[in-house]
Amino acid sequence: MTERPLARADLRAIPAYRAGHAAPAGAYKVSSNENPFPPLPGVLAAISDAAASANRYPDFGCARLIAAVAAHVGVEPDQIAPGTGSVAVLGQLMNAFATVGDEVILPWRSFEAYPILVQLSGATQVRVPLRDDSSHDLKAMAAAVNEQTRVVMVCTPNNPTGNVVARSDLMAFLDEVPSNVIVAIDEAYAEFTTAPSALDLVDERNNVVVLRTFSKAFGLAGLRVGYAVGPAFIVTELRKAQLPFGVTRLAEQAAIAALASKGEMQRRVDCINAERARVIEELKSAPINVPESEANFVWLPLAERTAEFAAACASAGAVVRSFDGEGVRATIGEPEAADRWLAVLRNFLGV
Numbered sequence: 001m002t003e004r005p006l007a008r009a010d011l012r013a014i015p016a017y018r019a020g021h022a023a024p025a026g027a028y029k030v031s032s033n034e035n036p037f038p039p040l041p042g043v044l045a046a047i048s049d050a051a052a053s054a055n056r057y058p059d060f061g062c063a064r065l066i067a068a069v070a071a072h073v074g075v076e077p078d079q080i081a082p083g084t085g086s087v088a089v090l091g092q093l094m095n096a097f098a099t100v101g102d103e104v105i106l107p108w109r110s111f112e113a114y115p116i117l118v119q120l121s122g123a124t125q126v127r128v129p130l131r132d133d134s135s136h137d138l139k140a141m142a143a144a145v146n147e148q149t150r151v152v153m154v155c156t157p158n159n160p161t162g163n164v165v166a167r168s169d170l171m172a173f174l175d176e177v178p179s180n181v182i183v184a185i186d187e188a189y190a191e192f193t194t195a196p197s198a199l200d201l202v203d204e205r206n207n208v209v210v211l212r213t214f215s216k217a218f219g220l221a222g223l224r225v226g227y228a229v230g231p232a233f234i235v236t237e238l239r240k241a242q243l244p245f246g247v248t249r250l251a252e253q254a255a256i257a258a259l260a261s262k263g264e265m266q267r268r269v270d271c272i273n274a275e276r277a278r279v280i281e282e283l284k285s286a287p288i289n290v291p292e293s294e295a296n297f298v299w300l301p302l303a304e305r306t307a308e309f310a311a312a313c314a315s316a317g318a319v320v321r322s323f324d325g326e327g328v329r330a331t332i333g334e335p336e337a338a339d340r341w342l343a344v345l346r347n348f349l350g351v
């Protein structure tokens, strides 16, 4: 046997990515929390303008995007670190602040990308289970902080359960976490909730970083743009860890155009939220404990019947996201998609 190159042992422990089931023709894909609306007004024109300069590198510093985002969230440009989706920016944060021997605390179940990003950094993940109502157990998370802890993740609204972290709970938590530990608050679904954002805390604390994305409410999942808002001294380190020229000119111009269509974005979000209210109302009569979601998805804790339900939904033309043995996450999108999986659910639960 000839020897072959071996990747880092911790990397080999990460399961290879399995592509999600593509929705067959005629089926709705409600498995990735995408926006069902086409790109916002002005976005396609911006992309096409930017495409004319495809022979040139984009702006390394993303100055125009940073200026537009800073104005949007109301902070200084040196408090914004952009990247190729907020997942990438979170990866930059892990790589910049955690390494072998360090610990990162995760609420669990939460976003599937977190454990992978922690493992890639070399650090050790410490999972703290959600409470029975699927909210973060912030007391247990604060208690899990030790000398090795570098980052604690907070996901609000939480993917895949939809719960938000209450402001008072967050404040009490921040008072307990030492100021040399970063509290990374993932607000990928901020536009879908009326709960207050943690953005104002960035100026008050030196360890709070908020992550935002253009992939969900702004409908640009395919172009990969997200950003972190944090203290300038943290943002400096995040920018060092970025992929050079990762955010393309197309992505940058599209995101700027999307920000200019904020009113229309909000109108579409209102539409999705109205559909979410309808779906949650329909679910009230079902014997299943669905958390009060404040994002563009709902969580169906079907436990051991999860995989069977997900397969039945796919056959009925609605591809949902299955977390086998735990539950199903269904994106709020086209009403027809929800009607399809709701019919399967009624059948399943015998109501």
Ligand SMILES: *Cc1c(COP(=O)(O)O)cnc(C)c1O
Pocket (backbone or CB within 6 Å): 033, 084, 085, 086, 087, 088, 111, 155, 159, 186, 188, 212, 213, 214, 215, 216, 221, 224, 225, 226
């Ligand atoms: C979708 C999502 C993101 C954003 O991902 P992008 O890389 O910006 O597309 C981040 N966090 C959570 C919890 C998400 O669900």
